Amino acid sequence: MSSESPRPTFTELGVAVEITDALAALGITHTFAIQEYTLPIALDGHDLIGQARTGMGKTYGFGVPLLDRVFDSADVAEIDGTPRALVIVPTRELAVQVGNDLERAATNLPLKIFTFYGGTPYEEQIDALKVGVDIVVGTPGRLLDLYKRGALQLDQVAILVLDEADEMLDLGFLPDIEKLMSALTHKHQTMLFSATMPGPILTLARSFLHKPVHIRAETADSAATHKTTRQVVFQAHQMDKEAITARILQAKNRGKTIIFARTKRTAAQVAEDLAARGFSVGSVHGDMGQPAREKSLNAFRSGKIDILVATDVAARGIDIDDVTHVINFQTPDDPMTYVHRIGRTGRAGHDGIAVTLVGYDEVLKWSAIDNELELGQPNPPQWFSTSPELYEALDIPEGASERVGPAQKVLGGSIPRSNPRRSRDRS
Structure with missing residues (x-):
């Protein structure tokens, strides 16, 4: 200040x-x-x-x-x-x-x-x-x-x-x-x-x-989300989400970015996909030990990597002021999870962009979030990785492709093995 x-x-x-x-x-x-x-x-x-x-x-x-x-x-x-x-x-x-x-x-x-x-x-x-x-x-x-x-x-x-x-x-x-x-x-x-x-x-x-x-520190009727965060919401086909995410990550003035997934498996898969496309990415999910989690978080804080893929539980408490973008790869389960996710950007007076990819099977879930938080976007448009509206809304260069360089290794570990005894995948 x-x-x-x-x-x-x-x-x-x-x-x-x-x-x-x-x-x-x-x-x-x-x-x-x-x-x-x-x-x-x-x-x-x-x-x-x-x-x-x-x-x-x-x-x-x-x-x-x-x-x-x-x-x-x-x-x-x-x-x-x-x-x-x-x-x-x-x-x-x-x-x-x-x-x-x-x-x-x-x-x-x-x-x-x-x-x-x-x-x-x-x-x-x-x-x-x-x-x-x-x-x-x-x-x-x-x-x-x-x-x-x-x-x-x-x-x-x-x-x-x-x-x-x-x-x-x-x-x-x-x-x-x-x-x-x-x-x-x-x-x-x-x-x-x-x-x-x-x-x-x-x-x-x-x-x-x-x-x-x-x-x-705010008025009783103030919005649940930061005024400094611009929210971009659209419907995305499940098979196109990774290609869309790769293009968003090439937006002009993009800095540190957190990508949220609901499950550990999806978080790990998204991280591996982005690394294969040449992005510098780390992962934080519940199957990782504490030393590996801290290694990923410290690399993200220091700028060694500028993309972190995380589950909700694993990402709670990530307190970094210079996150420019948050991407909801999967629509969160409830309004407060949405608030906490996008609260990772637009912090301490900085501007931020929160992008939510609403799957076709997630529209009802998004409508509930939109209604509760009064966001005014109950019926988000359908965009694809090639849609001009996507490029315009997020300031993505025309030449953005699905791959930015040679494949890299994910910082934070590989895809966790599924455990048939566990019915919930929350962390």
Whole structure:
């Protein structure tokens, strides 16, 4: 943001100079709306509910006051190696992202931050807790396991954060969260952040938060999707979707792109097809181990690859601001999945394009999404990989072909084997 921004700076809101200096080194000086509204309340130690869509700056909305209070607040005990703050997030990927963001903002602070999640050995995590951790970031299942083992102490936690609470509800983590929250029987501050506020999350807030201030960084009637995201929707024949996708990937000014598929098998197949056409592509799906997932995500973040094919569960928590395009290779199952998918682009003020390929057998599913979100596109047109309308809508050069170079290898693994015992393919 420029110095002429109407939003106040972190300095003007009273954030410690050690933190504002670290943020300034990252090019961050002015707040986003959710940060402007939450910081004064959070810095005073009040409970709050922060409601804003993904990509609106929630991490520093809670992360900056959390760091400030743990570092230098009279009502938070001096750090001694037992956790003073606990941040609970729904997925491994988001845990890593939040942990990294907090580390960057805490560069000038004497605080130890550690990220805990499943799929990795316990030993390293238990050893870290023995040495001392001031701020814990983690997923519900692993945090609860560590607490039950006696490795994670919660009796000195002064600040509790629940991030993406609605996602944790969707993933079935609510019982684990309630157990963790019930373990904090002493006085503490709780901040709950969520894009939506379904009934069970409201009940959770009423049960565990003390007179919370409810902050919305948007008006009550604002759209569910970012205004900075242009949505292009059309019907596509199943046999033509890969050729269409190959042409979309040659659009002018296309940068990092996430392609969503409903199933692991489709995600892997699409990735292999695009790699065979010469594209630099990685895959993230549930059959991959954590090291392989992180390798793909890190390559995508760094720009080593600029296309990531992902399933919905695997992609939750991918928090990258410079994604220019999202492609729904398959129509999502429900409106909120659509919102979360296309929320990966058009983030933090950037422009983005979300393309949805509606299969002929997916028209009813799309109509339900369109009706719920009031998108005004109940009957999308039928386009093919050769349709002039496709080229015009997405600024694809006339010479775009189905292949851009020699075949490449997919970063992230091959097609997973089908398992006849499993009736659902969700991750």
